[in-house]
Amino acid sequence: MQDFELLEEGLALMALGMGFVFVFLTVLVMVTTLMSLVLRRFAPEPSAPAATGARxxxxxxxxxxxxxxxxxxxxxxxxxxxxxx
Missing domain, CATH: 1.20.5 (Single alpha-helices involved in coiled-coils or other helix-helix interfaces)
Structure with a gap:
């Protein structure tokens, strides 16, 4: 019966670890998207490129x-x- 309890604890720990990683990556994507939106709003407009003539x-x-x-x-x-x- 001890093997079953050990397997159960291992599965619970695995689920907890995978859940933590999933939540962390989800938060990371949301923060990165939010940062991108904020930077696009407050960043200056790029200047027009120079004429693309000959070198x-x-x-x-x-x-x-x-x-x-x-x-x-x-x-x-x-x-x-x-x-x-």
Whole structure:
């Protein structure tokens, strides 16, 4: 009969633990939702994005130079490791 009582206590403890976790997660979701609503109400409006035209020439030159360096490094790597295949 002692095994049955031990099993009963274990099931009660499991139900209590699962109930506590369920309540905690429910409260966590509600608090997070409430915080989101409050922040949306009091947060400043985002500014309008800048015109999405072409990149400035300085950035384009940097990107071109970077692509050239990456291409050269890739070419050199492939030359050195070609015989290992």
């Amino acid at each position: 400035p020439p300085a950035l384009a030159r940097q990107d071109d130079a970077l692509m050239a360096v990456i291409g050269a490094a890739l070419h050199r790597y492939r030359q050195r490791h070609r015989h290992r295949r």
